[in-house]
Amino acid sequence: MNTTQPLPPPLLQLEHISLSFKAVKAITNISFAVQPGEICALIGPNGAGKSSLLNVINGVYRPDEGAISYNGETLHIMQPQHAAERGIARTFQNIALFKGMTVLDNVLTGRNLHVHSSWLEQVFNLGRAPQEAVRQRKKAEEIIDFLDIQPWRNSVVGNLPYGLQKRVELGRALAAEPKLLLLDEPMAGMNAEEKQEMSRFILATQREFTTTIVLIEHDIGVVMTLSNHVVVLDYGKKIGDGKPEEVRQNPQVIAAYLGTKH
Amino acid sequence: MLYREAGQFISHYRADQRLFRLRQDRIGFYLLLASAFVLVPYCGNDYWFSAILIPFLVLSLAGMGLNFLTGYAGQLSLGSAAFMAVGAFSAYNFNLRVEGLPFLLSILLGGVVAGLTGVIFGLPSLKIKGFYVLVSTLAAQFFVQWVFTNFAWFSNDSSSGVITAPPLQVFGLDLSSPAGRYLLTLTIVTALGLLAANIVRSELGRNWMAVRDMDTAAAVIGIAIPKTKLLAFAISSFYLGIAGSLWAFTYLGTVEPHGFDINRSFQILFIIIIGGMGSILGNFLGAAFIVLFPVLMSHIANGLLAGVIDAGHLENFQKIVFGMLIIGFLIKEPNGLASIWQTFRQQLRVWPLRY
Secondary structure, rough: OOOOOOOOOOEEEEEEEEEOOOOOEEEEEEEEEOOOOEEEEEEEEOOOOOOHHHHHHOOOOOOOEEEEEOEEEEEEEOOOOHHOOOOEEOOOOOOOOOOOOOOHHHHHOHHHOOOOOOOHHHHHHOHHHHHHHHHHHHHHHHHHOOOOOHOOOOOOOHHHHHHHHHHHHHHHHHHOOOOOEEEOOOOOOOOHHHHHHHHHHHHHHHHHOOEEEEEEEOOOHHHHHHOEEEEEEEOOOEEEEHHHHHHHHHHHHHHHOEEEEE | OOOOOOOOOOOOOOOOOOHHHHHHHHHHHHHHHHHHHHHHHHHHHHHHHHHHHHHHHHHHHHHHHHHHHHHHHOOOOOOOOHHHHHHHHHHHHHHHHOOOOOHHHHHHHHHHHHHHHHHHHHHHOOEEEEOOHHHHHHHHHHHHHHHHHHHHHOOOOHHHHHHOOOOOOOOOEEEHHHHHHHHHHHHHHHHHHHHHHHHHHHHHHHHHHHHHHHHHHHOOOOOOHHHHHHHHHHHHHHHHHHHHHHHHHHHHHOOOOOOOOOEEEHHHHHHHHHHHOOOOHHHHHHHHHHHHHHHHHHHHHHHHHHEEEHHHHHHHHHHHHHHHHHHHHHHHHOOHHHHHHHHHHHHHHHHHOOO
């Protein structure tokens, strides 16, 4: 690595984040930085605090201690809505789509922060509303094309198979045109083929939309090929941080994943 | 064979977003409107106007109001009749106390007052969820009825809070005949029905459904939950308020607060459950069922069983059958009449193939 070149300022920086639920410490003093444009993987055994950390980043949980700086500004208390307004989108471990709505409508809801017409204009379909509806539709269709889900455009999401629902959820997140995308186990429960497909979409997202991605994934093979940067958690503490190949050599990580003789 | 979409190509998003995408649906809708506006006033008799068509239309409108809140935005409500009462009594007072206020404008203002009342009783929904919201709307139901019964000012000091319809004059036309009242109701319901179809397909309608299906995810993608919920309460109560005015003025003529009791709220809830939650068409189907079915039942019962069982028992018997039919029907089709229509339509489209 060329150390003389200064690194660009990180897009996301977590400093000494701690979070506890009553007596249970979920996250203890975690710091790491995510560079713009990279894919950063959070890995670790179950209960290591990975999902909690994502929830802290987008404001669902409020950390007990520590600070998050994002895009040069320090965020103190964040509501999920504030995070969304700043360009942070996410998907959930257990799919959190709007089950009674069509694929198209789900993707369109992802664009709600790009809507400028007022509710009165929408109710009467006057003023900015009609043109905006067409513009939003066009953008939503771009995402639908990108993810190859055109045949299911008008299908109700609740009736679709699991793998497709995961893809639609990615679509809803991408529709927001996020700067930072948080993916909570985008490949959980998928077979090898589906994982490969989803990996392609994630890489294409990074390449085409220059989105920075933080993802949680259990499949180490996928993590090593996808990510530029890996952070390893165990029992709420950070035990490894670096490039995939460095992390793989880290004795602590090997111990956490494979166990050691005591 | 009539129901073919071959040759109808949609090449613009705007065309894809229209209310009826199929030409056959559009023609059918225009024919329906034309016959409702032209044919029915010539052919119908006063009994049909006053006892069936007007209540059917008004209850459809009330169903739309509740459907916005419950079917689309997912907030349970048992206060529909309260908001109808607020609409009716406000419109009555506007008409009474403002000199020369046109009838239509009074109704509109009544709807606005009902909408604002809805926002106030919707405030608890920002903190509580699910069945607990029901309690707030139940409070509205009892509070509003109590206010109108106990404060005679609202009914201009009439005995037991009865209000009487103002003269039904619209643009100089006297619409107090049954056919006139029917046309007035039909015009208002058609306009608000088309508006409703537009609302639920707009960004606002999508936000309502997002809040209904999963509110945490809605917040995470940036939807302002409080605003979305309160708008649902406002627009829902506005529709209910207008329906209340029509119920009082074009259907009954005179009404007391008791006419908007909790049984009315239940009736409207049944309309949207039978008709279909989250469907505009469903409100009309549900209202038709609620209005027509008892009429049909009593005709059948009087024809077949008259003299065999005494009239009082017959009436109770009808209620039992009605209740059982609703239960049986909901087991067969929990998504309501609108969903049966959708299935039928789909079969028509692919006929004679099966899918």
